[in-house]
Amino acid sequence: MASAAEQLASNLSFSSFSKAEELKKRIWFTLGALIVYRMGTYIPLPGINPTAYAQAFSTQSQGVLGLFNMFAGGAVERLAIFALGIMPYISASIIMQLMTSVVPTLEQLKKEGEQGRRTINQYTRYGTVILGSLQAYGIAVGLESGNGIVTDPGLFFRVSTVITLLGGTMFLMWLGEQITARGIGNGISLIIFSGIVAALPSALAGTLELGRQGALSTGLILAVFALAIVLIMFIVFVERAQRRLLIQYPKRQVGNRMAQGESSHLPLKLNTAGVIPPIFASSLLLLPVTAAGFASTSTLPGWLSTITALLGHGQPLYMVFYALMIGFFAFFYTAIVFNPGDTADNLKNHGGFVPGIRPGARTAEYIDYVLTRITVVGAIYLIIVCLLPEFLISAAGVPFYLGGTSLLIVVSVTMDTVAQVQGHLLAHQYEGLVKKSRLRGGKKRRK
Numbered sequence: 001m002a003s004a005a006e007q008l009a010s011n012l013s014f015s016s017f018s019k020a021e022e023l024k025k026r027i028w029f030t031l032g033a034l035i036v037y038r039m040g041t042y043i044p045l046p047g048i049n050p051t052a053y054a055q056a057f058s059t060q061s062q063g064v065l066g067l068f069n070m071f072a073g074g075a076v077e078r079l080a081i082f083a084l085g086i087m088p089y090i091s092a093s094i095i096m097q098l099m100t101s102v103v104p105t106l107e108q109l110k111k112e113g114e115q116g117r118r119t120i121n122q123y124t125r126y127g128t129v130i131l132g133s134l135q136a137y138g139i140a141v142g143l144e145s146g147n148g149i150v151t152d153p154g155l156f157f158r159v160s161t162v163i164t165l166l167g168g169t170m171f172l173m174w175l176g177e178q179i180t181a182r183g184i185g186n187g188i189s190l191i192i193f194s195g196i197v198a199a200l201p202s203a204l205a206g207t208l209e210l211g212r213q214g215a216l217s218t219g220l221i222l223a224v225f226a227l228a229i230v231l232i233m234f235i236v237f238v239e240r241a242q243r244r245l246l247i248q249y250p251k252r253q254v255g256n257r258m259a260q261g262e263s264s265h266l267p268l269k270l271n272t273a274g275v276i277p278p279i280f281a282s283s284l285l286l287l288p289v290t291a292a293g294f295a296s297t298s299t300l301p302g303w304l305s306t307i308t309a310l311l312g313h314g315q316p317l318y319m320v321f322y323a324l325m326i327g328f329f330a331f332f333y334t335a336i337v338f339n340p341g342d343t344a345d346n347l348k349n350h351g352g353f354v355p356g357i358r359p360g361a362r363t364a365e366y367i368d369y370v371l372t373r374i375t376v377v378g379a380i381y382l383i384i385v386c387l388l389p390e391f392l393i394s395a396a397g398v399p400f401y402l403g404g405t406s407l408l409i410v411v412s413v414t415m416d417t418v419a420q421v422q423g424h425l426l427a428h429q430y431e432g433l434v435k436k437s438r439l440r441g442g443k444k445r446r447k
Helices: 002-040 050-058 064-071 087-102 104-110 114-145 155-182 187-213 218-240 276-294 302-310 316-337 340-349 361-396 404-446
Strands: 242-248 252-254 257-259 263-269
Touching (some): 002 155, 002 187, 064 187, 087 104, 087 114, 087 155, 104 114, 218 361, 276 404, 316 361
Antiparallel strands (some): 242 263
């Protein structure tokens, strides 16, 4: 009896220790990979005059470059080897998702399971190389057009810039995949998350410095922090919200008796599109500002000057277009990532049905109807979260890093990472209970 109990305790403690060690290794690997990424954002691109580039970037910080700099963790501002960041890979992934909805061959690959997913991922990598090369070449040409930014312009500078920036993007793509496989959380999301979080202390210090200088009142600073806390709570609540559709399965024969039909739920997230709508809307709206900044040294066309003035931060037309584009991309991206027809077909093939709804086309229509209604709520939620900080930025000059898009990314990635950690802990507890029940069963058989 005593020896069996000791063996049971020993096996359970060993299992707990080994699982704790595995989780610890995953966490340390994730932290080490993110440190490597942060170090890369400080390695400068060769052949650049940093003083001239800093002056040029200061005129573009409110345009698309400022947005990309936020996602790249400050690498664009320092023109580091990771200046392209992971955005070419994200753009290629979105393009592949679009193509899987319109190209029959890719749509068939998507339905082939793991093998099809690997093929699509390989195509995504090829697309990343193409997009990264084009963007890197455009950056090289743009840097050469600047006044004194490139120390030795020419073909060699362009080739070396393309190779360096593209190599940085491909390394980040590989690093993100390694974090996903051997660490905790989604690697690509954590890379973007770490870049945003790394700049938050400086943004906080800048806000406090404005308060010390009297540019911001103490009440306004407290209101900013209170708004950030309320928005974080609101984001957590909505991101966890689901509309669950009841799915019923028919009764089945088990031996000589009829087993009761099982039931489950089809969860539909309130915000299926995630952070993609505000990112796309911000990028498109900031293009005129960026174009105007690049053309500042020459004669700016009157129409571009007018558009730039109307679409500036805090302008009413900017707010209206920002809200409309967020709503459009919320519906557009939801339609891409979730296909009610495929979901209805899968339910029908497995014998599942929505009570009161005929399987097949009618189920697809019902799911689409429900999804459209909750997407309206999700789009309103995204508009509120993104526009409230914009009003504050335009009215009080709060740092850009406190924007709604950055809050969405930080909170969403934190929730996903915590969920994965909890999943590892629950899996460990489940394995311990299974091993404990097996040892008890063996003990009873020996008796």
